[in-house]
Amino acid sequence: MAKQKTVYVCQNCGANSAKWVGKCPVCSEWNTYVEEHTSKEEEKAKEKSYAAKSGNAVPVPIGDVIEQDTERLNTGDTELNRVLGGGIVAGSLILLGGEPGIGKSTLLLQIALQLKGVKILYVSGEESDRQIRLRASRIGIQNKDCFLLTETNVQAIFKQAEILQPDVMVIDSIQTLHTVYVESPPGSVSQLRECTAEIQRYAKESGLPVFLIGHITKDGMIAGPKVLEHIVDVVLQFEGDRHYNYRMLRTIKNRFGSTSELGIYEMQGTGLRAVINPSEILLTQREEELSGIAIAAMMEGARPLLIETQALVTPAFYGTPQRSATGFDVRRMNMLLAVLEKRSGFKFGTKDVFLNIAGGLRVDDPSIDLAVVVALISSYQDKPVSSKIAFAAEVGLSGEVRAVSKIEQRIAEADKLGFSTMFISKFNSKGIDESKYQLELISISKVQQLVEILF
Ligand code: TYD
Ligand code: MG
Numbered sequence: 001m002a003k004q005k006t007v008y009v010c011q012n013c014g015a016n017s018a019k020w021v022g023k024c025p026v027c028s029e030w031n032t033y034v035e036e037h038t039s040k041e042e043e044k045a046k047e048k049s050y051a052a053k054s055g056n057a058v059p060v061p062i063g064d065v066i067e068q069d070t071e072r073l074n075t076g077d078t079e080l081n082r083v084l085g086g087g088i089v090a091g092s093l094i095l096l097g098g099e100p101g102i103g104k105s106t107l108l109l110q111i112a113l114q115l116k117g118v119k120i121l122y123v124s125g126e127e128s129d130r131q132i133r134l135r136a137s138r139i140g141i142q143n144k145d146c147f148l149l150t151e152t153n154v155q156a157i158f159k160q161a162e163i164l165q166p167d168v169m170v171i172d173s174i175q176t177l178h179t180v181y182v183e184s185p186p187g188s189v190s191q192l193r194e195c196t197a198e199i200q201r202y203a204k205e206s207g208l209p210v211f212l213i214g215h216i217t218k219d220g221m222i223a224g225p226k227v228l229e230h231i232v233d234v235v236l237q238f239e240g241d242r243h244y245n246y247r248m249l250r251t252i253k254n255r256f257g258s259t260s261e262l263g264i265y266e267m268q269g270t271g272l273r274a275v276i277n278p279s280e281i282l283l284t285q286r287e288e289e290l291s292g293i294a295i296a297a298m299m300e301g302a303r304p305l306l307i308e309t310q311a312l313v314t315p316a317f318y319g320t321p322q323r324s325a326t327g328f329d330v331r332r333m334n335m336l337l338a339v340l341e342k343r344s345g346f347k348f349g350t351k352d353v354f355l356n357i358a359g360g361l362r363v364d365d366p367s368i369d370l371a372v373v374v375a376l377i378s379s380y381q382d383k384p385v386s387s388k389i390a391f392a393a394e395v396g397l398s399g400e401v402r403a404v405s406k407i408e409q410r411i412a413e414a415d416k417l418g419f420s421t422m423f424i425s426k427f428n429s430k431g432i433d434e435s436k437y438q439l440e441l442i443s444i445s446k447v448q449q450l451v452e453i454l455f
Helices: 040-053 078-084 104-114 129-139 154-164 189-206 226-231 277-284 330-344 366-381 406-417 447-453
Strands: 004-011 033-041 095-096 120-124 145-148 168-172 208-216 234-239 246-254 262-268 272-275 293-300 303-315 322-326 351-357 389-391 419-425 440-444
Touching: 004 189, 033 189, 078 104, 078 234, 078 246, 078 262, 095 104, 095 189, 095 226, 104 120, 104 129, 104 154, 104 208, 104 272, 120 154, 129 145, 145 154, 154 189, 189 208, 189 226, 208 440, 262 277, 277 303, 293 366, 303 366, 303 406, 322 330, 330 366, 330 447, 351 366, 366 389, 366 447, 389 406, 406 419, 440 447
Parallel strands: 095 208, 095 234, 120 145, 120 168, 168 208, 293 389, 322 351, 389 419, 419 440
Antiparallel strands: 004 033, 234 246, 246 262, 262 272, 293 303, 303 351
């Protein structure tokens, strides 16, 4: 019997300690330490496996390294291509995180089925061949080059990959995998870390790009896994509201591209549909003008989006007025309310205020401020604002309307979608060639002007 060593490992950040501790001194999470065992033999075996794979590299001058454009494999999906920075890079390890049931398996199976002219190995440790087959029939795409493997042992997966020689591999999910070099159960931090590191090494050596699915804990972290984010090349997050059919694919880390990209999908009965023109779905069709609605021209990554902000302002009958915001920072809303109260004399102090961003989207872009302010005033006064007007500017503490980035792209998008007027900051209007656009630009420098012009 090999001598066992017991360590306690934080399941959140991977820190370890010889004794159990209640609060992790590294990541400050409570109750995350779990007992894990390693044996001396195991460690030796691990060291050997590392040693066998290293020691052949020699230093080279940076100028002698051959520069070449990274070749990218087209995934056949416009949204995923953009999020990845133009396609799949050979030998890259891509982690796809998301809550259970959000559609991670559907997305990657669909990509696997869509890829043409390459061999794909879809490894599942979660579902049986038949379940996956069922899902594939639902998606309704045939691909004879897509192979299924139900396996959870990393070494066995590599063995099959050696035989099949696929061009792309998908592993569903990292939490089900285990490697012979670690004794802890699948899903524990040491297993996750070791399995991911082994897959990363395999990907780099063979040039095989690998997609890894990872589950997310309730607080939005890929289970265990800040540790994993360092190992992999790309971290994607698949998110969305259960009550909406829209799903957002975000880049959190990308060694081969920008991290501010967003892909939007719609979950349908037959798989996911890429939403090419998101503004169309984010703007509701309405027959009459309603109060409390204003449209913001915001940016998600490099892409302009027109999105509806909705506010409801009602008299507060019970004690402290209610303040609630969905998809927008409630503290920022409170700040905007205070600005309106102080600079324009609105009495929000006696009102309940609710704010909602349409489509279940969560917005950080401050350029949405102006639209939020307009929606608030519109609901307060119960006066609708035309749905042909768009807004893009940040609002400062003294009620000043500030410039935002990429203004021309926002204007061009609003123009394309048939808006007649757009409000921007005076400080943004310099150097804009208005004759290029059909829409009328109104530049303002203070929120008070907004009230005078619109209400
Ligand atoms: P799934 O990919 O299994 O989620 P995850 O791998 O992230 O846990 O998808 C889950 C949901 O998607 C499930 O509730 C059923 C739904 N779905 C559709 O609405 N349409 C479809 O075509 C498919 C395949 C799934
Ligand atoms: Mg799944």
